[in-house]
Amino acid sequence: MARKFFVGGNFKMNGTIESIKAIVKNLNEAQLDPNVEVVIAPPALYLLLVREHLKKELEVAAQNVFDRPNGAFTGEISVSQLQDSGINWTILGHSERRTILGETDEVVASKTKFATEGGVSVIWCCGESLEEREAGQTVAVVEKQLAALKAKIGDWSKVIIAYEPIWAIGTGKVATVQQAQEVHEAIRGWLKTNVSDKVAEETRILYGGSVNGKNCKELAKEKDIDGFLVGGASLKPEFTDIINSNL
């Protein structure tokens, strides 16, 4: 089964009503490759606005969701609230949440379990720091993150993996095609050994970290790169070039 190419836009804590409406208008009017699944993740405050204005073929993701049902959890958003708002996706475990907000592998795994079991698909992020890469620990770090996820979830059909080396995020320092492919291949190998052939074959593995309209085409050719998770460039018109990487 061929894996459908996937491009996610992570707006992070950026945008205003006006600028986000302009991004949505641009996406609605652009000629987009119909063979690509597109999901954009605005800040929580703008989820409903985007869902209301974005054409239905494109999906909307939260950037985070909590791992409890509705209740006394000030500041959090629940899986059922996302669904109630027509939001069928969430990003989880982004390195900014792991490093700045202190989310552990276990917390991220628990949130992933809660979301997927509740019917919300997850773009699950992993990746190493510069220090870890320089110490030759890249694959070990990613495998540890994967193992924590595997300990909590049984159904991988609603999980997309995003490999985002921390040193490449927002730095303009994109991983080389070889560096990215090597880690993607290791992730697929890990899935094959530790989960199943089917999950290894079907799970999409995205690359994230300084992807732009120029470097996307080369990366997209690699056999284990099934799409991108884009930060900064998802706020710019070149996002449509990234969606159309394969054209």
Ligand SMILES: O=C(CO)COP(=O)(O)O
């Ligand atoms: O963190 C990212 C996407 O989640 C990548 O961010 P940049 O594309 O801005 O490097």
